[in-house]
Amino acid sequence: MQTPEATVIGLVGGTGDLARRMVIPGCFHLMVAGLLPEQCRIVGLALDDLDDDGFKEVVRHSLDEHARIAVEDEAWERFAAIISFARAQDASDYKTAFEQAEHALGGAPRRLFHLAVPPSAAASVVRTIQDAGLADKDRTRVILEKPFGTDLESARALNAGLHEVLDEGQIFRIDHFLGKEGLQNILALRFANAFIEPVFNRDHVDSIQIDVPEQLTIVGRAGFYEQTGCLKDMVTTHLLQVLGFVAMEPPVSLAPEPLRDRTGDVFASLQPIDPADVVYGQYDGYRDEPGVAPDSSVETFVAARVEIDSWRWAGVPIFLRTGKGMAVSRETVTVVFKEPPMQLFEHAPEVHDARNALRFELHDPPGIALEFLGKQPGPHLTVEESELDFGVRAADRDKLLAPYERLFHDALVGDQTLFTRADGVERVWEVAAPLLAHPPAPKPYAQGSWGPDEAQQLTGPRGWELSARHA
Numbered sequence: 322m323q324t325p326e327a328t329v330i331g332l333v334g335g336t337g338d339l340a341r342r343m344v345i346p347g348c349f350h351l352m353v354a355g356l357l358p359e360q361c362r363i364v365g366l367a368l369d370d371l372d373d374d375g376f377k378e379v380v381r382h383s384l385d386e387h388a389r390i391a392v393e394d395e396a397w398e399r400f401a402a403i404i405s406f407a408r409a410q411d412a413s414d415y416k417t418a419f420e421q422a423e424h425a426l427g428g429a430p431r432r433l434f435h436l437a438v439p440p441s442a443a444a445s446v447v448r449t450i451q452d453a454g455l456a457d458k459d460r461t462r463v464i465l466e467k468p469f470g471t472d473l474e475s476a477r478a479l480n481a482g483l484h485e486v487l488d489e490g491q492i493f494r495i496d497h498f499l500g501k502e503g504l505q506n507i508l509a510l511r512f513a514n515a516f517i518e519p520v521f522n523r524d525h526v527d528s529i530q531i532d533v534p535e536q537l538t539i540v541g542r543a544g545f546y547e548q549t550g551c552l553k554d555m556v557t558t559h560l561l562q563v564l565g566f567v568a569m570e571p572p573v574s575l576a577p578e579p580l581r582d583r584t585g586d587v588f589a590s591l592q593p594i595d596p597a598d599v600v601y602g603q604y605d606g607y608r609d610e611p612g613v614a615p616d617s618s619v620e621t622f623v624a625a626r627v628e629i630d631s632w633r634w635a636g637v638p639i640f641l642r643t644g645k646g647m648a649v650s651r652e653t654v655t656v657v658f659k660e661p662p663m664q665l666f667e668h669a670p671e672v673h674d675a676r677n678a679l680r681f682e683l684h685d686p687p688g689i690a691l692e693f694l695g696k697q698p699g700p701h702l703t704v705e706e707s708e709l710d711f712g713v714r715a716a717d718r719d720k721l722l723a724p725y726e727r728l729f730h731d732a733l734v735g736d737q738t739l740f741t742r743a744d745g746v747e748r749v750w751e752v753a754a755p756l757l758a759h760p761p762a763p764k765p766y767a768q769g770s771w772g773p774d775e776a777q778q779l780t781g782p783r784g785w786e787l788s789a790r791h792a
């Protein structure tokens with residue numbers, strides 16, 4: 322693993338929800354794991370009227386609530402010693418704060434800005450960074466948070482605004498699903514081995530399901546959710562990015578551009594989403610959540626069938642499903658293989674068909690499982706459902722980095738491999754355009770269910786793999 326060079330980290334919006342829940346605890350864990358630069362300063366930048374000590378209190382509170390490791394006194398003192406705060410009202414505030422931090426480190430350290438600000442503020446913060454003289458191409462990197470626009474037009478405008486100040490090589494658009502170990506396991510299984518690729522295509526694959534049900538409801542996020550809805554919160558971001566990795570052609574290397582060119586090809590060949598292939602749902606009780614309009618038509622559930630028109634995948638249905646208030650919380654990709662050409666064996670009664678499936682669990686701890694028919698012990702040549710299961714060894718679990726930590730570290734060392742690129746983001750909005758123009762009316766569904774009945778029918782007789790496994 323590369324060691325990051327001396328860096329001043331600017332946490333813009335450092336007092337907000339995302340910073341407190343993810344970014345600050347992530348930086349702390351990176352420091353404890355020895356993955357922050359040895360020479361490092363963290364400058365909180367927000368509109369609040371705080372001083373260094375006030376911000377350190379915010380940071381301490383954030384660690385007490387959200388750190389996933391114990392906050393030992395020695396580690397806290399080391400962390401607190403590198404933190405400062407500046408009220409971020411104009412360019413001179415940024416300039417002064419960075420001059421002080423850079424002076425403390427000496428030389429010409431790198432700058433990494435993390436923008437955890439409301440989406441409407443992102444482009445103007447980038448301009449402020451430029452006005453402060455802090456946007457140098459060879460020293461400055463900027464991490465951006467979703468949403469990257471809300472449709473094609475706004476995504477293009479956002480990218481154009483960013484590119485007035487920054488080269489694409491300086492921009493790190495976070496999709497935290499790409500930081501998940503389980504997602505990177507898809508890459509490893511597919512391209513570190515020779516046995517998967519020959520069958521990973523339309524000749525052998527029956528269908529692909531990317532299924533991310535969540536038990537949690539919108540839990541106090543009405544303001545955000547009413548503006549966003551499930552499609553933009555989860556599908557045009559995480560689920561389609563995951564599809565990019567599942568469906569990509571082999572890249573010539575894992576360097577950022579070759580890999581992002583290949584996921585870009587997937588998005589280029591992804592067909593515009595037909596609203597007739599989509600079911601929207603809204604969980605019962607959503608309209609009673611504080612802050613939700615009593616007649617809200619915002620979707621809390623999406624199930625969709627999409628297609629990739631490529632040499633490898635043409636004709637293979639790809640099913641996407643995600644929603645709040647559902648029966649279980651899982652992040653599962655299932656690649657379902659076709660049936661063998663003939664059935665030689667008697668099937669045990671619980672066997673419902675003879676298709677194999679390869680399952681990737683993305684949520685930590687990640688896993689890979691191969692579902693197949695194996696011989697039932699005993700005197701008969703009968704087959705039963707069997708599974709080969711791979712999981713992270715218990716002893717290795719503390720080596721896992723949380724997605725934000727992994728991606729933050731990648732940004733510190735300048736590796737864009739797991740970050741989304743402007744062209745990919747824009748293409749996804751292009752693909753979603755028909756659905757944005759003609760959204761289906763959401764169907765009601767009970768909390769704790771698998772979504773509206775109409776969504777069960779989308780996949781045909783075999784149904785959703787996860788629902789079947791939990792039946």
Ligand SMILES: NC(=O)C1=CN([C@@H]2O[C@H](COP(=O)(O)OP(=O)(O)OC[C@H]3O[C@@H](n4cnc5c(N)ncnc54)[C@H](OP(=O)(O)O)[C@@H]3O)[C@@H](O)[C@H]2O)C=CC1
Binds near residue numbers: 338366369439442
């Ligand atoms: N919260 C989450 O779970 C997730 C959030 N995101 C994205 O992260 C971003 C931030 O979200 P979230 O933390 O929830 O939002 P919050 O509203 O909780 O926090 C926003 C922060 O930005 C500060 N701020 C606002 N405007 C400016 C500005 N012009 N310059 C400097 N600081 C500013 C605010 O300061 P003050 O409070 O003083 O106004 C506050 O510290 C959004 O783009 C969101 O979409 C992405 C994934 C998950």
Ligand SMILES: O=C1O[C@H](COP(=O)(O)O)[C@@H](O)[C@H](O)[C@H]1O
Binds near residue numbers: 497535555
């Ligand atoms: O970005 C988001 O992701 C979470 C789910 O991600 P996880 O890694 O926490 O499982 C989702 O709940 C949230 O609505 C969305 O904004």
